[in-house]
Every structure is written in structure tokens, then in C-alpha cells.
Amino acid sequence: MSTAKLRSAADDPAWVKAAVIGVAVLFVAAMLVAPLATVFTQALAKGLGASLQALHDPDALAAIRLTLTTAALAVPINAAFGLCASWAIAKHEFAGKSLLITLIDLPFSVSPVVAGLSYVLVFGLQGWLGPWLEARGIKIIFATPGIVLATVFVTFPFIARELIPLMQAQGTDEEEAAVSLGASGLTTFFRVTAPNIRWGLLYGVLLCNARAMGEFGAVSVVSGHIRGVTDTMPLHVEILYNEYDFVGAFSVAALLCLLAVVTLGLKALLERLQPQTGERGH
């Protein structure tokens, strides 16, 4: 980066530098580092054994399983959607494109609770499809399918949002060259496009996965909080916390914190591999 050594005219006095860095570090410490530290301290308040014991609880294990299942379904669905949407949007011209992009962004600004409610209204017993599904013994709300659907909703834009600008920046020349050399659509995608977007795709998958495993509001509305059955890890944290089982709650929370820290580490690594990814916040 060219800013590594500032020239004098655009340089700031040392005290300004120290003050700005100090305030930024203090702010981040109070808002981000201290809460992380709190989670681990509370989790280990009665020793590592108690903490691990809490994670071995059958309900906690069931919550971990459900969270992994949910992410394993929601992330590939959104990856497939993201690839389709970015191919259509970045490689073709059509009317209404910016409307489509805006609508893809919609889940970012809708409250997760509202999202959860909307699924209850469609699939719940009082909802549009509820009676029809009930008659066929299909359960969506207060069951795993509802949790997966709610998770797909809140993470819907993540991968598409990463890929669209990346593929737009790369243009259509290479794809057109491949086509003019006789390549089919799938060949063009796998041999020409995919190698150019793999880091961006991975980056989107990473963020999507973190959010999918951590979603609380939307999932909380559709889950029904049945211990050991429809509790995801974040919901399990809430239940244990409300039962004043702080070691248990913070132990599960600590596991989710580790997930977050690993996510951030991988994210930093990917940004180093492909500098143009992740310019845009979510």
C-alpha cells in the first residue's frame, strides 16, 4: 500500500495519531474484545471440565447437530442461488436488473423476526399452506424445514452480493472468447468463470455459513423451542441463560465464539489471497 509512508503534507501530528489510534482501540476493546473475553471467562468460571460437561449434555449435542444440519442445507442452497443470480446479472443485460439487485438485498433490511413471522403466516397451522400440509403430515413450522427456510431467508443475499460485483468487474470478454472458441455454457462456466471467482465464492460461503449457524431472531420465531428437537445452538444459549445455567449458556456461546473467530481468521486469509473480495460490508 502506498500509504505506508506518508509524505509530510498529508501526515498528521504524532499526538493526533496517538489519539485516533487510542480511541479506535478503546472503542473496539470495549465493544468487541471485552464481550468476547466475558464469554470465555464465564464459560470457564467453574473450570474447563464443567464447561466441557455442559457441551456433552444430550440437548446441547442435539442443538449442535441441528445447527450443523441447517447450515449444511442453507449454505449450498444460497450458493446455488448466488451463482445463478450473479451469472444472469453480471453476464447479461436485461430490463429490471437494478430492481432485481435491490430485491436480493431486501433480507438485509428486514428484521429477522419479521422474516420468521412471514414463514409462520405461509406454512403455520393458521397460514396459507398450513392445513394442506397438516393433512399430509408435513411439518414445516416448529420443525427443521422451517428452521432451514428461515435461515435461507436471512442469509439469502450473502453469496450473490459477493459474486455480483466480482463478476461484473471481470466483465464478459473471457466468457465470450471461450464461446467463440466453441465452448459450451457449462464448459465456459467451469473452465473459465469458476477459476476466476472461486475465492469470492469461498468468501461468500464463509460469511453465509457464519450467519447461518448463528441466526437467532428468525429461527426463534419458527422453531417452537422444543429442547433436543428444534433448538439450534443460539436458541440453546437463550434457554440455558434464562434458566440461570450460566456455565452451560456461556459454554455453548464460547463454541459459537470460536466459530466466529475462525471465520474472521479465514476471512482475513482470503482477503490476502484475493484483495478485491470483501470491499463491501454486510
Added chain:
Amino acid sequence: MTIASVERASILSPVRARRRRSAIPGFGLTLGLSITALCIVVLIPLSAIAIRAAGMGVSAFAAAAFSARALHAYGLSFVASLIGASVNAVFGLLTAWALVRYRFPGRAILNALVDLPFALPTAVAGVALAGLYSSNGWIGGALAPLGIKTAYNQTGVVIALTFVGLPFVVRTVEPVLRDLAIDVEEASASLGADRLQTFARVILPALAPAWITGFTLAFARAVGEYGSVIFIAGNMPYKTEIAPLLITIELEQFDYGSASAIAAVMLAVAFAMLLAINLIQTWARRFS
């Protein structure tokens, strides 16, 4: 082989051929799948809320959506989000400045940490902030003797909403600040401006569109936030009850109508925010 394939191409039926609009294949398929997914996952479910709320009738809708308790909840959500976004606007700008302009030990860690609210589940953030800012937590405990209470009141709500919005301002301002050419500042200095004048008259106006976008994104995120707030808020009706929480309370009482009415109001706000963000970005593009 090429001649043969051209001959094959020439017998394409003209009707089918005429629909061809792009040399790159897969347009119809990918667009169709995208729009189908968008409808099933996002648009149809959200329309269920609007339809449910519209079916209530005006007076029933107004009674549910604009009850005193609901109005208090909106008020808290908006004011606390506004304060949280403003805090982030100030500290986010400072953080972005430090990250882009200065080299100091721990910079890479600071940079990675900024995204923590994106990666940390909101429920975890909620219990962590409650543990930290309540009167037996490290920060809450330190401030309690001074008579400052930082959890289970409106301050707690603001803290949680500041947390969830933290990355937005940093991450929208950062790339613009990085691309801002140093020579513009040098030109300003060479024309006799001091550092503060340069900052106020040259740098800040260039950052303004990104800064406002970041503020709006942080605000939009905070208005709808649920998980991180409910643990630290105390959730007292008329005092520390946020709008999304009210929806879940109505739902627990199986009052789908009232829940939909409040959700419809929040949905309208979400659309307004989306429109605002788009307008800001259109406006900002004029400068880039």
C-alpha cells in the same frame, strides 16, 4: 467439422433463433431460477404479512399497529438505533482512519476484529454484552459506583445496537478513504490550508456519501435487531421493549393479526430504508 456445424446452425428454426439475445448461454435458466428462488424465499412470505395486515380492516390494524405499547416500542427502536448509528458514525470514521492511514502494532488484529459483529451470533453477543455491562460485569460493575447503569435499561439497548452496527461505517468509509488520493490533500496544503481545514473541506466532503451510506446501513440493521438486544434490555413494556420483541410476544399469544400489523409497519420502514440507501448511492455515484 466447422463447416458441418455452420450448416447445422443454418437450419435452426428462425423463431427459436430470433429469441437469442446474448452470446453467453444460460441466461433464461439462471434468471428463471433466481427469480423463482427470490419469490419463494423472500417475496411470497413477505407478501403474506402485507396481505394479513391488509385483511384486518383499518380500525383493527390501527389498534394493533399504533397501540400505546407499540408506539413506545417503535420509538425506542428508532431512537436507540439512531443513537447507536451516530456513535458508530463517529467512532467508525476514527477507526477507518486509523486502519487506512496509520501503521501500528496490532493493526491487522484490529482490522479483523471490526467484522466480529458480522460473524458472531447475535444471541452470543446478547449474553456477552449483558454479562459485561450488567452491574456484576467488568464494565457495568466499574460504572455502577458512579451511578451509571448500563444494562436492563435504555442504555443497554443502545449498547447492543451499537455493537451490531459497528462494522458498517468502518467498512463503507474504508475503501473510499483508501482510494482518496494523497495528492488532493497535498494540493490543499500547497494552497495554504492547514490540516483541519483540509480535513473539513477536502476529505470530509469526499467521504460524506460513504459515511452517510454506512450510517444508514447501521441504522437499518439496528432497527430490526432482536437477538443481541433482548438479553441486555430488560424488556419492560413501555420502557425497554423493542418492536421486534413485541412481535414475538404477540406471536406467543397466537395473536397473528397484531403481530402482522406491527410487522407490516416494520416492513414499510425496511422498504423506506432500502429506498433511502439506493437514493444515497445514486447521489454518491455523481461524485465518483
Added chain:
Amino acid sequence: MARDLVRPAIAVGLDGVRKRFGRFAALDGVDLEIEPGELLALLGPSGSGKTTLLRILAGLDFPDSGQVRFDRRDVTFAHAAQRGVGFVFQQYALFRHMSVARNIAFGLDVKRRRDRPTAAERKVRVDALLNLVELQGLGGRYPSQLSGGQRQRVALARALAVEPQILLLDEPFGALDAAVRKSLRRELRRIHDATGLTTVFVTHDQEEALDLADRIAILNRGCIEQLGRPLDVLDRPASAFVAGFVGQANRIAGQVRQGRFHVAGADLAAPGVADGAALAFVRPDQFRPVADGEAGLEARLERVIPRGPALWLDCVAPDGQVLEAAVSRADAAKLPAAGSSIRLALTGGHVFPEN
């Protein structure tokens, strides 16, 4: 060697081709016949439709109406992949994650199994093409490790690898600096002559078109203004646009009376032009400095610039119009001093009615 890389050249025809982008008419009824083995330049300013025309030939865009023929076959809506064209993109569009050899072999690698040459055949072919474009030994490099001119050659070799029926190049030298441009121009001519392919290239640089092409099609606002050999275009411009666009001509406003163009102090033959306001297009070499008293345009000589074998005279007419004249170096002694007045006779030029 290169001749056995390709089959006999084909003719290309366009009939009434139209293409709109929204409300903008990129091509407004283009008819064009390209002869087998011809090297044709599409010359025009930006927005004239030349790149759209090339992309329609390649099957990368499709016309709203009209027909495209390769020999007698209608390929109007044939997909690029089936059309058998070699397309060289303006920014080369090399696959950045593949080596040079893999780039060149791509069109062979993606053929269906029964059409695909064996690995050994493909390697022989790639080596032959690397030789043809004089990049021997660089097959293992990646595009990012090559210079602009080398990338251009790889793009050319890649396009030739699929045995195209025609070769299409979009602004082939646009992204290169002047010295590389010149040498690559010769290179393209050599490769064209070696392969005998029908070749079409797009350029906005008239010098490039005049230098390289057998014939030039000059486009303006989606229409072909003139199609002809370089000298035809230079000496017999079909329209005011062509006269103004080709040959760096000075544009002089005046009046036509009875077949002669008149402007302050000078005149010029204007056969067949109706009386009234008219424009004369006079190339720099069509001015001749003359002594006071003779017929000529009055101007002030601002600067004398040596340029190759000629001297360029920057002159300003009394009405403020800038005139560029060129004289041979031998005439240097006869020129007045810079800053003094000069009289320029018109020895030629093309006159078109002003509309």
C-alpha cells in the same frame, strides 16, 4: 506451413443489418460484401457501430433484422460456438488462470470427444501456432507475465487454433504503444498473407486502416459511408464525412458558384456541386505557399514543425481558423518567417455542399 492450418477462404455478406441498443441505433441498415481472403478494415469514430458489426459477424451479438451470410449459408442467428470464427478481443480476453499454451489449446480442448484431436496432435498444433506468432518457448508463461504485444500474439494464436473460417479483430492495436503497434501491424499482414483467411478488423485509426487493409469500410452513425481501396477513399471520398475523417483534411467553409468553390482570395474546382454554401476538405499537402499577389488564402504563419520528410505549417486565417499545411523540406528556404503573413494556394481538395 501456415496454409495447412486453414481451409479455403470464404466470402462474407451482410444484407440490411440493423441493431438497436435501447433507443440508440448502433447499425442502421448495413449491406456489405467481403471477398474471400480479403483483409478488410472497419474504420469509424467511436459510436459509429463498427464494433457492433464485428460482434454480429462473430455471433457475439445478434441483429434485430437483416441477414449474415458465410458463403451462401445464413448464419445470422448461429451461435458463436458453431460459427467457426476466430475473434481477437480488444483487451485480448486471455484466460488469466491458464498458461499461454493452455490458452491457445483451449478451443481444441473443449471440442467434443469425437472431434477432439489427440493430446499429441494438440501439442503439435500449439507449437506450430507459437512459431507462427513468433512466441517459441513462451508456452509455459501466464498472461500476466507477458508484454502487451505478446498478449496480442497469444490472442491471435488462440483464435487461429480452431481453424476459423474468418478472423475478426477488434481494435487489435488499440492497447499498445506506438512502436509495438507498427511492428505488429506488419505481423498481422504477414499472418494474413500466410493463412489466406478472410480477415476483418476494427479500428478508429485511419493510418492503421490505410496501411494494412485491402479495402476499407468507413462507418458513421451505423451506416457504411464508403467502401473502397485505401487510395479510393483518400482520393475520391464519397461524402463530406469521409473527406473530413480520412487524410487529416482542413475544413474550409465557402461558396460554390458555377462549378467553382470560392473562399476569400482563393478558389477550387467543384464539379457537379450545386451553387450555395459549401465545405472544402483540403489535405495539408494540397496547400502551396505562393507569393503575394497570386491567388491564395491569406493567413499568418504561426509555427514551422519538422515532421519526417515534410515541414508542417501551423497557420491562422484572419477569421481565426487554424489551417495545417505541409511542404517539402526543400521548400524551407522559400517560407516567410514565423509570425509573418503567408499566402496559401489550393492545389486540390474535395467540395461538398453544406447542409
